[in-house]
Every structure is written in structure tokens, then in C-alpha cells.
Amino acid sequence: MASPQARPGLPRIRASYRIETPLDPERAAAAMAGEQSSGTFLKLAGETDALRERHAARVESVALLATVDTPSLPGSLTGDAYHRANVTLSWPQENIGASLPNLLATVLGNLTELRELSGIRLTDVELPRDFIEAFPGPQFSIAGTRRLAGVDHGPLIGTIIKPSVGLSPEETADLVRQLIEAGIDFIKDDELIADPPYSPLAERVPAVMRVIEEHAQRTGRKPMYAFNITGDIDEMRQRHDLVRAHGGTCVMASVNWIGMSSLVALRRHAELPIHGHRNGWGLFYRHPQIGIDYRAYQALLRLAGADHLHVNGLGSKFVEADASVIDSARACLTPLLEAPGRDDRALPVFSSAQTVHQAPPTFAALKSTDLIFTCGGGIMGHPDGVAAGCRSLRAAWEATASGVTLEDHARQEPDLSVALRAYQSPFSG
Structure with a gap:
């Protein structure tokens, strides 16, 4: 913009x-x-x-x-x-x-x-x-999200609840326990689960937050969980309040399906960061001769109040070109209006088949670690377990930000060494 x-x-x-x-x-x-x-x-x-x-x-x-x-x-x-x-x-x-x-x-x-x-x-x-x-824009932006997640520098290492559907509230909470013990910064519901009969939000929120609060009391560290509250306006307000009442620190909505007005209404009500999931974006960008460029659309979503916005990822499973992904992320990090006391940037969320291999090219292109780097299989598919998956990603980003190659850093980081062998690079061959 x-x-x-x-x-x-x-x-x-x-x-x-x-x-x-x-x-x-x-x-x-x-x-x-x-x-x-x-x-x-x-x-x-x-x-x-x-x-x-x-x-x-x-x-x-x-x-x-x-x-x-x-x-x-x-x-x-x-x-x-x-x-x-x-x-x-x-x-x-x-x-x-x-x-x-x-x-x-x-x-x-x-x-x-x-x-x-x-x-x-x-x-x-x-x-x-x-x-x-005339619009308040993001309420928490980058600094507020970092404060709530307890991450002062570097990317927020995140993941998505997998399998995407089918887990009960207690099964979800058990997985969350493994992830936070492994050192994760950010967890999100999948866009496919909001308030289904097999995992009602009224049961999933207290089950998950009980685990997170116990961890926070024991360690002083409280990872962020983005609960999917997508629904009509009244439902989203009620679901937001449920998350807030149980000590949650983030809510998520499928922005393309709730619409601009609903996002504005949620932002006016919200006291928590809004994680904007853009599922369905292919309808807008996939054909080059019709639709909307993300650079234009993300500006409107930020005005409406989104604190985090998905941008796909490099070498992902989707059709979007890497150059488009980086342009989208840069747009999210560019202020709409520079004014004292205002920060209307949104944290770009990288996702879709991301592993340790994407850390160096992502940082090289974006020149920033103000991002959420979410990996499903890239964490939970690590041969040595979830904790090793988290450690491998953190090591990859530490090496990248320090100008050290992953291969060199892997000599002293066994989890990274295993990950480099376990995951095929989308940029090789």
C-alpha cells in the first residue's frame, strides 16, 4: 500500500x-x-x-x-x-x-x-x-504479541494442532502439553476446527488453558495459543470472552469468510490479539488476470484489526511463488501510517510444509525475524520427537540470524543435524 x-x-x-x-x-x-x-x-x-x-x-x-x-x-x-x-x-x-x-x-x-x-x-x-x-488497526501488533508470548527476539516458533480434525478436547490438551514442554512459542488451532460437536470450544478452551497455565506457574513462561473462534459476530464475541476468561492470549478467525465488517466488529470488542487466517486466498490470487494482490488486501485486513496475517511460506506445498510470499510479508511489516504511538504492522505468519530448510532463505529475503514460523510436520515429524523438532527449528534460526550455515551449526546441534537429513530441502535439485 x-x-x-x-x-x-x-x-x-x-x-x-x-x-x-x-x-x-x-x-x-x-x-x-x-x-x-x-x-x-x-x-x-x-x-x-x-x-x-x-x-x-x-x-x-x-x-x-x-x-x-x-x-x-x-x-x-x-x-x-x-x-x-x-x-x-x-x-x-x-x-x-x-x-x-x-x-x-x-x-x-x-x-x-x-x-x-x-x-x-x-x-x-x-x-x-x-x-x-478512522480505524484503530491492530491492537497488539508485533510488540504486544511478543510481550504476551514472552519472545523478545527472533521468530516465534509455532505449530498447528495436527491431526487437524478429530481430536477431543483432552487429546488436544495432551498434545499441547507435549508442545509447550518442548519449548514451543506459539500454537494455533487448524482452520478446519472451530466449535464442532466432537470438540466444543467451551470444553477445548479450559482443557488447553489448564495445561498452559500450569506450565506458566511452574516455569514463568506462557506460550501463546490461537483458538479458532470463527463464526457469526455474536458467536465470535462470546467465544473471545470464553478464551479471555480462561487466561487465553490469542483468538483466530478465517478472515475471508467472516468478512471485513465482522473483523471490524471483533476488533472493537477484542481484548486479545487477532490471528487472521486467510484460507481461501487462492480464489483471489491464483489466476494472474483476476482478483486482488495481497499487498492491497492485507492493508484492509490490518485496518480492520488483524494482528497476525498468513502469507504462505517459501518452498511450500501451495502454488504461490516464493517472490509473492516475501512481497506479502514485507507488505505486512510496512506501516500504513507512521505516527507517534501507532504501530499498525501485522506479524506475517509463514506456514505450509515449512522445515529447518526454509529458515535461511526466509531471513535472507525478508531481512527480519519479526514473524511467526509455523511448522506442523516440521516439528512433529522429527525422528527424535516433538522436543527435538522444536530445538532443531530454534537452532536453524539462531544459525541463520548469526550468518552461520545450517550444516556448520548442525555439528554442535544434533537435533538440527537429524532434521537436515530427515527433511528434504525444497530448494535442492
Whole structure:
């Protein structure tokens, strides 16, 4: 998300796109601007010059990229060639007010259905300062999460409850006991479990927190557990309060399915960090000619109140390119607005088939250890057990941050040595 800039006149919202069209791109951009502001398919009596001057969208720029022979998406107007271009539009903020769902309806909305376009992807948004300030953003961000998890430096080494489904509350608590005794910093429910009949949250929360609180009283260290409270707004408020009442320090929600308004409502109610899980993100990014770039979407999720946001991982089991993963993480760590007392960054959460092998390239690309590094099999699949899996990952990150190769560090860290042999590197061969 670009930083806000001062401009004369009324504050304006800018959105950038990559489009494909059989028309002249300038004409397609004009159609986009008309569809998403004062225009329709014919001139209306109420559409005065004064109204257009105050409320119409503007085409700020059009830059041709390439021309292809066939359309990327079906249903568009046909032509001899299809032109790809970068387009930037802007709207007066007063068209929208301080509303994230109405912002999305304006900057994307019907654009995805225009016959003039055979491709449309929102790539970035630029919001006026007072729009950003209308939202509290993340409540805990990086520093607050570190404080609650008791991790002053380095990545938070985390894992996901596996198997994802089927464990009873007591079986989950038993696994949590093993993980925290092994030295884990962060544990999360899988996105597939929230409040099912076989593991009601009202039973899972006290069972898990009893184990965590006993460990904290004995050792002075309290790992963070993100309970999946995904549901409707009232359910999420009640589930948040259940977690808080039992001493929990994090809640999780599937942000794509609860929606922006529900995330805003949860943030207004919450007294705990919100772990934003982006399952379903492939619907938005997988085809290069339609959807939303994560750089744009993560900015809105942070304004809505997410403290942590998933970004996939390098060499993962998913289709997202490594460069896209790193760009997503960098975006999460870039302030939306720099102001005294404000930190609206979100901790990027790396996940999906992560092992010790991903530590060096992740740090080399991101240049930061402000992240949550979650490994399921990368911890629980270690041949010498869960504790050895945790130690191997911590050793991998210690070596990486110190500029030492994993192979050299493994000479004095047997758990890392075993992990390097047990897990195949996705970057070799």
C-alpha cells in the first residue's frame, strides 16, 4: 500500500489495477471510472456537471504493458487483440466515508463483471490519512504479541494442532502439553476446527488453558495459543470472552469468510490479539488476470484489526511463488501510517510444509525475524520427537540470524543435524 500523500482539494482514494481489454485501454479505463461512480449506460438528468465534478471517479493514469491474441477470461467483448495495461483510478473519499466494505464495493465491485474487460486485478490501494486514522488497526501488533508470548527476539516458533480434525478436547490438551514442554512459542488451532460437536470450544478452551497455565506457574513462561473462534459476530464475541476468561492470549478467525465488517466488529470488542487466517486466498490470487494482490488486501485486513496475517511460506506445498510470499510479508511489516504511538504492522505468519530448510532463505529475503514460523510436520515429524523438532527449528534460526550455515551449526546441534537429513530441502535439485 502506497503511503498517503497530501493533495489539494477533497481527499481522494486511489486504486491501481492491471487490466486486459479488447478496447483501447484509455476507453476501458473511462468505462471503469463511470461504472464505479456517477456514470451508467446512458446520461441521466440528475448527473449534472457539478455532481460529476464532485463525485466522479477520475482516470489518473493508463500505461500499456503488452498485447495478446486471446482473452484471459471468457465473456468479454471480442477483438482482434487484447491489451494489458496498468490503470490507476481515484475517487473522492466522501463517496465512501470510513467504510471498508463500501471501499471494496467501490474499488472492485462491478468491475469484475464489465464486458469491456477480459482481465481485472486490483494491485494496490492508497488511502487518505483520515481514512486510515478512522480505524484503530491492530491492537497488539508485533510488540504486544511478543510481550504476551514472552519472545523478545527472533521468530516465534509455532505449530498447528495436527491431526487437524478429530481430536477431543483432552487429546488436544495432551498434545499441547507435549508442545509447550518442548519449548514451543506459539500454537494455533487448524482452520478446519472451530466449535464442532466432537470438540466444543467451551470444553477445548479450559482443557488447553489448564495445561498452559500450569506450565506458566511452574516455569514463568506462557506460550501463546490461537483458538479458532470463527463464526457469526455474536458467536465470535462470546467465544473471545470464553478464551479471555480462561487466561487465553490469542483468538483466530478465517478472515475471508467472516468478512471485513465482522473483523471490524471483533476488533472493537477484542481484548486479545487477532490471528487472521486467510484460507481461501487462492480464489483471489491464483489466476494472474483476476482478483486482488495481497499487498492491497492485507492493508484492509490490518485496518480492520488483524494482528497476525498468513502469507504462505517459501518452498511450500501451495502454488504461490516464493517472490509473492516475501512481497506479502514485507507488505505486512510496512506501516500504513507512521505516527507517534501507532504501530499498525501485522506479524506475517509463514506456514505450509515449512522445515529447518526454509529458515535461511526466509531471513535472507525478508531481512527480519519479526514473524511467526509455523511448522506442523516440521516439528512433529522429527525422528527424535516433538522436543527435538522444536530445538532443531530454534537452532536453524539462531544459525541463520548469526550468518552461520545450517550444516556448520548442525555439528554442535544434533537435533538440527537429524532434521537436515530427515527433511528434504525444497530448494535442492
